[in-house]
Amino acid sequence: PLAEPPSSNGNAALAALAEEAAACRRCPLYRDATQTVFGEGPATAAIMMVGEQPGDQEDHAGRPFVGPAGKVLDRALAEAGIDRGAVYVTNAVKHFKHEQRGKRRIHQKPNAGEIQQCRWWLDRELAVVEPALVVALGATAAKALMGRTMVLSREHGRPVSFADGRRGIATIHPSAVLRMRDDTSREAAFADLVDDLRQASALLR
Ligand code: URA
Numbered sequence: 001p002l003a004e005p006p007s008s009n010g011n012a013a014l015a016a017l018a019e020e021a022a023a024c025r026r027c028p029l030y031r032d033a034t035q036t037v038f039g040e041g042p043a044t045a046a047i048m049m050v051g052e053q054p055g056d057q058e059d060h061a062g063r064p065f066v067g068p069a070g071k072v073l074d075r076a077l078a079e080a081g082i083d084r085g086a087v088y089v090t091n092a093v094k095h096f097k098h099e100q101r102g103k104r105r106i107h108q109k110p111n112a113g114e115i116q117q118c119r120w121w122l123d124r125e126l127a128v129v130e131p132a133l134v135v136a137l138g139a140t141a142a143k144a145l146m147g148r149t150m151v152l153s154r155e156h157g158r159p160v161s162f163a164d165g166r167r168g169i170a171t172i173h174p175s176a177v178l179r180m181r182d183d184t185s186r187e188a189a190f191a192d193l194v195d196d197l198r199q200a201s202a203l204l205r
Contacts, residue, residue, distance in 0.1 A: 010042075010043025010044060010128055010129070011042065011043045013043065013128045014039070014043050014125070014128055014129075017038070017121070017124050017125065017128065018036075018038040018039075021036045021038050021094060021121050022035065022036045022038075024036055024094070024095075024121070026117040026118070026120060027095075027113065027114045027117040027118065029093070029095035029096075029097050029110070029114055030095050032096075032097075032098065033054075033059055033095035033096045033097075034059045034060055034062075034096070035059065035062050036062075036094050036095060037054035037058050037059065037061075037062055037063065037064055037091065037094055037095070037096070038064075038090070038094060038121070039064060039088055039089060039090025039091070039125050040063055040064055040088070040089055040090070041085075041086075041087050041088030041089050041090075041129075042085075042086065042088065043088075043128055043129055044129075045086060045087055045088035045129055045131055046086070046131060046132045046133060046204055047082070047086075047087045047088070047131055047132070047133050047134075047135060047200060047201075047204070048087070048088045048089075048090065048125070048126065048129055048131035048133075048134050048135070049073075049087055049088070049089045049090070049134075049135045049137055050090055050091065050092055050122065050134065050135065050136050050137060050141040050144070050145065051064065051065060051069070051089070051090070051091045051092070051137045051138065051141055051173065051174075052091060052092055052093065052109075052110070052137070052138050052140040052141060052173065052175075053091050053092065053093035053094070053095065053096060053097055053107075053110050053140070054091060054094070054095070054096045055067045055068075055069060055096065055107060055175075056096065056098070056105050056107070057070075058070070058096065059095075059096035059098075059105075064089050064090060064091055065089055065174075068175075068178060069173070069174040069175040069178065070174070072174035072175075072177050072178060072190070072193075073089075073137070073174045075190075076174065076190065076193045076194050076197055077197060079194045079197075080194050080197035080198045080200075080201060081198070081201065082197055082200075082201055088125070088129050088131060090122065090125055091141075092110070092115055092118060092119075092122060092140055092141045092144040092145075093110040093114055093115055093118045093140075094118055094121055097109070097110050097114070109140065110140065115140065115143070115144050119144060122144070123164075126164070126166065131166070132167065132204055133167055133168055133169070133200055133203055133204055134162060134166050134167070134168035135168060135169055135170075135171060135196075135197070135200050136150075136162075136168060136169070136170040136171070137171060137172075137173050137174065138152070138171075138172060138173025138175070138176060139152055139173070140173075141170070141173075142155075142170040145162040145163065145164075145166075145168065145170075146160070146162055146163055146170070147162075147163035150170050152170060152171070152172055155170060156169075156170055156171050156172055156192065156196055157169060157170075157171060157192070157195060157196035157199050158199075159199075159203055167203070168200075169196060169199060169200050169203070171192070171193055171196035171197065171200075172189060172192060172193055172196075174193065176189060177189040177190050177193060
């Protein structure tokens with residue numbers, strides 16, 4: 001039988017990648033995590049959103065952005081008029097890095113080596129999805145994609161060209177919204193996130 005054109009093979013290619021990534025041992029983070037949390041969404045997505053790494057709930061569910069940060073992202077996407085089902089959502093690092101404190105598992109930032117090792121998977125996702133626009137959620141994703149530290153307070157919401165030449169924008173991480181100490185700053189941060197997502201959407205038109 002004739003091979004199907006690559007476009008219709010995209011979802012199968014992503015499924016194959018996810019299966020491969022489930023056995024990833026490229027860095028030590030797999031040891032303490034429940035499972036690999038691979039990206040999720042249609043291979044035809046025009047937008048790819050890249051977060052930092054799965055959190056506690058994502059680690060258990062095996063899906064990106066389903067915990068508290070995911071709820072914030074869902075609300076922001078809805079306010080920006082973007083259908084999450086049409087977006088490919090993934091993370092710079094695909095295992096939950098944490099420290100056990102009593103019964104709680106406390107999030108720890110992935111280091112440069114872990115981000116570098118996991119770039120292997122992000123590059124494969126990018127090659128299959130070929131998004132028209134990449135949205136970096138937070139400083140870790142921004143650095144992974146840009147190859148340098150981005151000052152998000154200044155650089156968020158602007159069209160940029162990431163290190164591999166892909167078009168995108170960087171915005172604040174949904175978890176950063178949750179970490180704001182008072183309602184006023186939390187609402188302001190959320191409004192920035194929504195604005196940036198609107199910008200992203202406008203860049204596609
Ligand atoms: N934070 C992230 O960066 N990614 C997730 O999937 C969940 C929380």
